[in-house]
Amino acid sequence: MDKKAVTIKDIARMLNISKSTVSRALSGRSDIHPETKTRIIQLAEQLNYEPNTLAINLKQQKTNTIGVIIPETINRFFARSVGGIQKIADMVGMNVMICQSNESYMAEKNNLHSLVSSRVDGLLISISRETDRYDHFKPVFEKGIPMVFFDRICEDINASQVFTDNFEIAFEGTEHLISQGCRRIAVMVGQQHLHTSRNRLRGYLEALKRNNIPVLESLIIHTHYSSNKIDEYTRYLINLPQRPDAVFAINDYTAIEMMHIMKKSGIRIPEDIAVLGFNNENMGRFVDPPLSSIDHPAHDMGAAAAEILINHIRHPDLKPENRLIKSKLIIRESTLRKNP
Amino acid sequence: MDKKAVTIKDIARMLNISKSTVSRALSGRSDIHPETKTRIIQLAEQLNYEPNTLAINLKQQKTNTIGVIIPETINRFFARSVGGIQKIADMVGMNVMICQSNESYMAEKNNLHSLVSSRVDGLLISISRETDRYDHFKPVFEKGIPMVFFDRICEDINASQVFTDNFEIAFEGTEHLISQGCRRIAVMVGQQHLHTSRNRLRGYLEALKRNNIPVLESLIIHTHYSSNKIDEYTRYLINLPQRPDAVFAINDYTAIEMMHIMKKSGIRIPEDIAVLGFNNENMGRFVDPPLSSIDHPAHDMGAAAAEILINHIRHPDLKPENRLIKSKLIIRESTLRKNP
DNA sequence: CCCGTTCCCGGGAACGGTCCCGAAAAAGTA
DNA sequence: TACTTTTTCGGGACCGTTCCCGGGAACGGG
Numbered sequence: 001m002d003k004k005a006v007t008i009k010d011i012a013r014m015l016n017i018s019k020s021t022v023s024r025a026l027s028g029r030s031d032i033h034p035e036t037k038t039r040i041i042q043l044a045e046q047l048n049y050e051p052n053t054l055a056i057n058l059k060q061q062k063t064n065t066i067g068v069i070i071p072e073t074i075n076r077f078f079a080r081s082v083g084g085i086q087k088i089a090d091m092v093g094m095n096v097m098i099c100q101s102n103e104s105y106m107a108e109k110n111n112l113h114s115l116v117s118s119r120v121d122g123l124l125i126s127i128s129r130e131t132d133r134y135d136h137f138k139p140v141f142e143k144g145i146p147m148v149f150f151d152r153i154c155e156d157i158n159a160s161q162v163f164t165d166n167f168e169i170a171f172e173g174t175e176h177l178i179s180q181g182c183r184r185i186a187v188m189v190g191q192q193h194l195h196t197s198r199n200r201l202r203g204y205l206e207a208l209k210r211n212n213i214p215v216l217e218s219l220i221i222h223t224h225y226s227s228n229k230i231d232e233y234t235r236y237l238i239n240l241p242q243r244p245d246a247v248f249a250i251n252d253y254t255a256i257e258m259m260h261i262m263k264k265s266g267i268r269i270p271e272d273i274a275v276l277g278f279n280n281e282n283m284g285r286f287v288d289p290p291l292s293s294i295d296h297p298a299h300d301m302g303a304a305a306a307e308i309l310i311n312h313i314r315h316p317d318l319k320p321e322n323r324l325i326k327s328k329l330i331i332r333e334s335t336l337r338k339n340p
Numbered sequence: 341m342d343k344k345a346v347t348i349k350d351i352a353r354m355l356n357i358s359k360s361t362v363s364r365a366l367s368g369r370s371d372i373h374p375e376t377k378t379r380i381i382q383l384a385e386q387l388n389y390e391p392n393t394l395a396i397n398l399k400q401q402k403t404n405t406i407g408v409i410i411p412e413t414i415n416r417f418f419a420r421s422v423g424g425i426q427k428i429a430d431m432v433g434m435n436v437m438i439c440q441s442n443e444s445y446m447a448e449k450n451n452l453h454s455l456v457s458s459r460v461d462g463l464l465i466s467i468s469r470e471t472d473r474y475d476h477f478k479p480v481f482e483k484g485i486p487m488v489f490f491d492r493i494c495e496d497i498n499a500s501q502v503f504t505d506n507f508e509i510a511f512e513g514t515e516h517l518i519s520q521g522c523r524r525i526a527v528m529v530g531q532q533h534l535h536t537s538r539n540r541l542r543g544y545l546e547a548l549k550r551n552n553i554p555v556l557e558s559l560i561i562h563t564h565y566s567s568n569k570i571d572e573y574t575r576y577l578i579n580l581p582q583r584p585d586a587v588f589a590i591n592d593y594t595a596i597e598m599m600h601i602m603k604k605s606g607i608r609i610p611e612d613i614a615v616l617g618f619n620n621e622n623m624g625r626f627v628d629p630p631l632s633s634i635d636h637p638a639h640d641m642g643a644a645a646a647e648i649l650i651n652h653i654r655h656p657d658l659k660p661e662n663r664l665i666k667s668k669l670i671i672r673e674s675t676l677r678k679n680p
Numbered sequence: 681c682c683c684g685t686t687c688c689c690g691g692g693a694a695c696g697g698t699c700c701c702g703a704a705a706a707a708g709t710a
Numbered sequence: 711t712a713c714t715t716t717t718t719c720g721g722g723a724c725c726g727t728t729c730c731c732g733g734g735a736a737c738g739g740g
Contacts, residue, residue: 005459005483007696018720023698048479053457054398055696058725063394074423086440095454098438098570100426114435119345143345234717253622261627277367282593285602288628333368347726358690363728373688395726398695 004045015043023098026051047337057119062340065095066116066309068124070231071103071152077279077298078126081150084302085124092310094121101128109136116140120310124302127154129224134192142226146312149299150305153195160312160321162305166196168204169294169327173248173276175269176292176329178211180337182274186237190250203247215255219244226252234261245273246335252277252284252293259334274335280328289333297325341457346387354632355383367392373477397459405435406649407455408464411443411492415565417619417638421490424463425640432650434461441468443566449476456480462649463487464642467494469564471596472533486652490645493535500652501574502645506536509634509667510543513588513616516632516669518551520677522586526577527557544588560586565591565616574601578613586675587664592624592633599627599674614675620668629673637665 009025012019017036024032025040026049043049048130057063068085070078082098097120098112108128115123123140125147136157141147141157150162179184187204190197201220208215218240221233234257249255255277259269267273269289277284278295283332284291304323312318348366352359357376364372365380366389375670383389397403406498408425410418422438429436439451448468453606463480465487474496481497492504513656517525527544532536541560548555558580561573567590574597574642577584589595599609607613609629617624617633624631644663 005696009696019697020699020721021719023696024719027698031718038719046633050456051455052398052452052696053461054403054459055725058392058727059397059696059698061725073413074419076414079419083414086416114393116390119392119394122687144390169489175431256623256626263628283596283623286596286627288603291401345726347727360691361689362727364689367728371688376688393727395695396698396728399726399728401695409714471734 006049007052008049011040011043011047011049012218015039015164016233030284041042043246061119062121063119065097065118065120066122066306067120067125068096068098069101069108069111069115069120070098070126071101071128072226073100076281077151077296080298081126081302084299084304085306087248087299087305088265088303088310094310101131103129103224104222105130105132110231112136112140116145119174120255121146122313124309126148126152126304127185127192127194128152128183129194144316146309146316148305148309148312150301155195158320160305160308160323162301162308162325163195164213164297164301164322164325164327165328166199167203167206170248171207171295171296172329174207175219177210177248177276178207178213178244179276180246180270180274180335181336184216184219184242184244185213185246186221186244187247187248188221188223188233188250188254190216190224192222207214225254227254230254230257231261234258238265238267238329243273246270246276248276249278252281252291255291255293255334256283256287259285259289259291270335272335274337277319277334280330284332292332292335293330295328295330297327302327345392346389347392348389351380351383351387351389353402355379355512385523401459402445402461403435404433405437405460406462406464406646406653407458407460408436408438408440409451409455410466411441411449411468412566413438413440414623417491417636417673420638421466421497421642421645422637424644427639428643428646429652430465435651441471443469443564447610447648452476452480456485459644462647464645465489465494466492467534468492469531469534484656486649486656488642488645488649488652491536495535497677498660500645500648500663502641502648502663502665503535504636504641504665504667506539506667507543508545509669510540510668511547512543513634514544514547515551516671517586517588517614517616517675518553519548520586520610520614520675522677523553524556524559524582524584525553525588526561526584527588528561528563528573528590528594530562530564532562532655539600558583563590567594567596569596570597571601572602574598578602578607583613586610586616587613588616589616592619592621592631595631595633595674596623596627599629599631610673610677614677616675620670624672632672632675633670635670637667641665 007020008019012022022040025037073079085096101108101111106127108131135155137157140158148160153161153163189201192198205215244258249258255275259275268276277291280293280295284293304325308321348359348362352362361382363378377546387654441448447467448471450666477497487579488500493503508616517530527536529541532538545555595615599615602613604633609615612640617631620633620635648661
């Protein structure tokens with residue numbers, strides 16, 4: 001049990017050669033005698049030599065890793081987008097380092113410093129729910145570290161952005177509900193400083209306007225996706241003097257919990273209240289009634305963001321790019337009040 | 341836009357002092373004049389100086405980070421255990437580096453090398469579904485790198501292990517089904533080289549034996565948690581000449597999908613078939629009928645594993661520890677055939 | 681006034697690699 | 711045989727820190 005890790009120098013000493021030669025052999029360069037090369041490699045394997053990435057990265061001035069800052073991995077949207085990021089990174093042989101902001105501005109700032117200190121080659125960011133100023137990103141971006149924002153983007157910084165058509169899809173979802181005869185459509189929206197939430201609300205409002213349906217503030221619930229007040233919101237809605245005939249929920253989990261509470265109160269879905277989710281989780285297919293939802297392309301957004309970032313890393317003077325990944329409305333029974 | 345990152349040497353040059361002094365100021369040591377210290381710190385902030393963690397770690401011979409190898413973050417059990425790990429790491433100011441094996445032995449091996457090369461101070465591992473040999477872990481462990489296995493543990497290596505009482509809880513779950521009058525209990529189990537799966541099957545068998553119920557091979561389905569053959573399995577079970585009267589599923593998602601298919605086939609739950617899940621996902625409360633399940637303490641297991649690992653890092657000659665975190669049977673309507 | 685102590689600070693080795701440069705040895709060429 | 715070219719290898723600077731060691735200045739006590 002040798003406490004110290006074996007280094008290139010140890011191998012050199014044991015073989016009576018210089019560390020330059022060992023380095024040459026191990027990094028697979030050609031200007032070395034085949035025989036000495038195999039001798040070195042054999043000894044290295046025998047000693048379980050592991051190259052010190054710290055030293056290599058320090059010398060090379062790059063780490064071959066991309067840093068990721070997301071709110072939470074427990075959130076399936078972000079877990080899936082990390083999947084897309086990983087896929088692309090694996091393809092080009094890069095590592096990824098994931099940090100969670102836990103929806104906190106301070107933690108996000110700490111994550112950022114930590115990743116910059118670790119000298120990641122680039123950054124993939126989806127900002128936290130709390131983040132409504134961008135002073136922490138600016139100096140990093142101006143230092144020339146490539147970064148691309150995805151989903152929860154940051155328009156204040158002239159970096160590449162990957163987003164989905166929140167406005168259009170919220171519009172489409174709302175119009176679908178209207179087409180099913182709904183007129184009193186409740187909606188749940190997130191913090192309005194988030195680009196995503198803002199556009200979803202805009203899409204909802206635009207759909208009402210186009211159909212000459214009055215906007216009722218009482219039907220707009222400001223919350224966030226991990227709220228634990230779903231029970232409270234649901235009771236509020238179903239106890240309203242004029243009960244809504246549809247709910248456009250903030251995500252599928254919320255939608256499913258709401259449906260559960262409504263059903264227990266004797267409300268029929270979709271006949272009394274139609275329910276539309278967001279994210280198109282697998283689970284939605286197995287509840288009763290099956291949940292209509294918005295397919296939010298998490299994996300593709302992560303992959304696209306990673307692709308763009310890698311391009312920026314390889315070609316530092318590329319112009320920033322804005323990439324739209326389309327969402328899709330998935331209609332199931334929870335919103336189908338009319339048989340077509 | 342200065343392409344190169346600012347270093348301690350730059351600051352030293354600009355202030356006409358030595359880099360030793362700058363280092364002293366920035367690392368907050370005391371043997372420095374207060375005035376020079378503030379001058380240095382001010383300039384550092386103004387230049388957006390970020391310490392180079394690579395250099396620091398190389399010099400200090402430690403990285404202050406713990407490496408984590410898990411099968412998948414998309415699996416909520418592991419996502420939650422990462423949460424527990426993060427919590428403890430944050431408390432002691434350590435970083436965590438997460439790698440996914442994607443249930444592949446080769447990827448797990450690569451992750452291991454990559455983390456060792458990055459010189460993490462210790463390793464937290466839950467082995468992949470494919471892994472049935474441990475030759476890759478042995479040399480690393482013998483090198484003296486602290487590691488602790490959790491949930492999917494590895495008994496072949498004399499490292500600390502954190503696990504749950506799979507045998508007992510599978511026994512308890514099965515006995516619960518029996519107590520509800522079930523006699524033909526189907527069970528879904530994972531790869532038998534996994535400690536967890538093996539013990540769950542053992543617990544199931546033991547419960548049958550104690551209650552003098554014959555074991556039917558046709559009711560034991562060998563699969564894994566992310567199988568996409570749930571539809572097939574379900575049809576197989578309900579089309580059996582002698583249909584089972586209970587299913588002990590491999591996890592809640594599977595259980596919920598099975599219930600959905602069964603209900604579409606006109607099978608009543610739990611009257612015709614009782615369904616017991618595993619993992620106690622939130623979602624289980626909102627399906628119809630609410631799903632009985634096993635509360636698998638993911639967060640606590642992650643936290644315990646991290647705690648133990650940090651102890652090993654701080655006190656290298658600590659003896660390996662085996663820690664049991666208890667599971668809990670959660671009874672809801674999907675298994676309640678008799679009113680108590 | 682002298683000497684020991686304390687307070688600050690600079691020099692330089694070290695961490696573990698890479699890589700440039702030059703030199704010795706081997707091989708090719710006339 | 712003598713010269714050139716190629717092959718193979720060693721020396722040493724460097725990446726950005728930390729930290730040990732030693733030295734000079736200020737200071738206090740006798």
